[in-house]
Amino acid sequence: MQDKLQQIKTEALLALKSVKDKIQLEELEIKLLGRKGGQLTELLKGLKDLSEDAKREVGQLANEIKKDIESALAKKKTEFVQQEMAGLLEKENLDITQPSLPPKVLGHLHPNTIIQNDLEDLFTSMGFMVLDGPELESEYYNFSALNIPADHPARDMQDTFYIKGHSDWVMRTHTSPMQVRAMQKYGTPLRMIVPGKCFRNEATDVRHEHTFYQLEGVVVDKDISFAHMKGVLESVFKHIFGPETKIRLRPKFYPFVEPGVNGEVTCYLCKGKGCRLCKQTGWLEVFGAGMIHPNVLKEGDIDPNIYQGFAFGFGLTRLAMLKYGIEDIRLLESGNMKFLEQF
Numbered sequence: 001m002q003d004k005l006q007q008i009k010t011e012a013l014l015a016l017k018s019v020k021d022k023i024q025l026e027e028l029e030i031k032l033l034g035r036k037g038g039q040l041t042e043l044l045k046g047l048k049d050l051s052e053d054a055k056r057e058v059g060q061l062a063n064e065i066k067k068d069i070e071s072a073l074a075k076k077k078t079e080f081v082q083q084e085m086a087g088l089l090e091k092e093n094l095d096i097t098q099p100s101l102p103p104k105v106l107g108h109l110h111p112n113t114i115i116q117n118d119l120e121d122l123f124t125s126m127g128f129m130v131l132d133g134p135e136l137e138s139e140y141y142n143f144s145a146l147n148i149p150a151d152h153p154a155r156d157m158q159d160t161f162y163i164k165g166h167s168d169w170v171m172r173t174h175t176s177p178m179q180v181r182a183m184q185k186y187g188t189p190l191r192m193i194v195p196g197k198c199f200r201n202e203a204t205d206v207r208h209e210h211t212f213y214q215l216e217g218v219v220v221d222k223d224i225s226f227a228h229m230k231g232v233l234e235s236v237f238k239h240i241f242g243p244e245t246k247i248r249l250r251p252k253f254y255p256f257v258e259p260g261v262n263g264e265v266t267c268y269l270c271k272g273k274g275c276r277l278c279k280q281t282g283w284l285e286v287f288g289a290g291m292i293h294p295n296v297l298k299e300g301d302i303d304p305n306i307y308q309g310f311a312f313g314f315g316l317t318r319l320a321m322l323k324y325g326i327e328d329i330r331l332l333e334s335g336n337m338k339f340l341e342q343f
């Protein structure tokens with residue numbers, strides 16, 4: 001039996017020399033060590049018929065030979081794998097030292113945030129501070145402090161979400177409530193903007209959404225005039241839509257300003273000639289503004305005989321839609337990755 005074992009080993013090593021690929025190697029492995037019919041396996045089945053002493057002696061030799069054969073096979077296998085890799089590298093010109101490509105989707109900013117950051121930079125460069133305000137607001141700051149009394153029809157202009165069990169709380173319908181909060185907290189002179197989320201109980205469609213972003217601005221100081229207001233707003237919209245942009249102010253009623261205006265900018269798409277975007281008018285309606293009403297200054301503990309100011313508000317969401325040509329407002333809050341990855 002010992003002779004037979006040695007013979008298997010010699011033949012195995014010889015056969016291994018003529019093996020040309022991984023498939024032949026596998027065949028040889030099965031022929032020698034296969035559980036059923038492997039030469040070595042079959043031979044070792046005879047061990048059980050030997051005496052205890054012989055069993056120990058032959059068993060030890062058999063183990064050594066099995067190990068030798070296994071390691072010779074493994075060595076050959078490694079050779080083949082290395083050859084294969086070298087071939088691949090050559091054929092595909094694969095440079096395994098090249099740094100990996102970045103993942104396809106890295107996080108990035110939401111279109112609303114891009115516009116908001118851009119405007120925060122612009123306004124801070126003009127000396128405005130950037131404030132944040134509560135989204136759950138009191139009825140007082142959202143309406144009464146802004147010269148909109150309880151029975152005033154202006155409250156109907158904004159479809160308000162009230163809070164169950166708290167009739168004096170609302171989800172803020174605009175960023176304007178921060179006007180009086182800022183006056184009370186910081187006094188004069190005041191230059192501030194408030195970008196933020198607002199909420200209205202809208203029947204949603206391509207132009208209406210229950211959640212959207214506005215940006216409010218307030219300037220209060222001595223000798224502030226309508227011309228200052230126009231100057232600031234012109235700079236802002238030239239910055240957003242390009243240096244050739246003009247603005248147009250037309251009277252509009254807002255309870256918290258007097259006089260109040262509806263602000264338009266020349267359509268950036270047709271440069272004022274008239275197109276589908278501006279409904280052939282050449283103008284896009286983008287903001288509301290005006291000189292702060294004396295009642296509002298008074299609510300903010302500011303004496304309207306000494307100080308004046310202007311305020312403005314516009315939809316950040318609307319600006320993002322105009323700037324990026326987004327036709328359905330609902331996409332912005334949808335969390336739809338196919339949409340968001342475009343920015």
Ligand code: DAH
Binds near residue numbers: 173254289
């Ligand atoms: N709060 C108004 C709205 O949501 C926008 C607005 C108009 C803000 C005129 C102002 C303003 O500060 O002066 O429709």
